[in-house]
Amino acid sequence: MIGLEYILSLYNMQHIELAVKLGIKKQNINLWIKRKQSIPKKYLPVLSELFGVEEDYFTKELTEVERLEIQKEKLKQDLTPVIQKQDQQFILGDVNDIVEVPIYDKEEMNKIERTIEKAKLVARFKQAIEIDDELPNLDTFKLVIELLEKSQHEIIFHKTIEALAHYLEVLPDWVSTGPEQDEFENELFEVLDDNNF
Structure with missing residues (x-):
């Protein structure tokens, strides 16, 4: 499923509604989702602003982590959470370091943050086991x-x-x-x- 299609379903937005917001025909949205046409670059910043999601998410197949990141952004818009404090957490990757992780006043936000971290770990484990x-x-x-x-x-x-x-x-x-x-x-x-x- 292309990112645009996932985002529209997550936001319960019909193709016609998005077409009206963009000032284009509904058929254009259908063509984008079916990958018969690429989303013109001029619409990517508009889509990004509209949904609060990075531009490249709209045009590609999304990973589980990317879908969760989009859900997190939607939750932020819906709940407008407040960061209560910052916890320190060690991260592994290109640079092993301690980073500040926000703790929100809304448990839904903290839960999706934990879910994202778990999904990242599962993806890394799967990648490690599939090396050879x-x-x-x-x-x-x-x-x-x-x-x-x-x-x-x-x-x-x-x-x-x-x-x-x-x-x-x-x-x-x-x-x-x-x-x-x-x-x-x-x-x-x-x-x-x-x-x-």
Whole structure:
């Protein structure tokens, strides 16, 4: 489904209604959605302003994360939430860093933010597992899933994952949860070093 079609359905807007807002014929909207014509560039800023969505979303197939981002923007328009505070959260990606994450006064906004983060994690996990059809470490992925299912709330599991992230330089050294974590990591690193890892 092309982005424009998804956005119109999300906003419960008929093709004729959008056509009137843009000052064009309804058939143009139909042609855009069926991809028989491209959306002219002059209408993209107008659509972006109208729906509060990035211009490139209108012309492409949307990922799950992009659909959720559009839902979030619609919720912002509908609820006009207020940011109550900012929480610090570590993000992984091109630049591993701590960022400020807004906490809203409307639980619907906080819930969609969590849903977006989960969808991003699922997409990254799927991408990681699909890197190679003959993945030699498939057993590692199986173990990770098993541990997540059975032990994700165990403190030792969290500490071990954080320690491994430091050891493998996924987390920078300056990201730490305190002296207790540092002590645990030092002991774990000794065991790894003793076993030539």
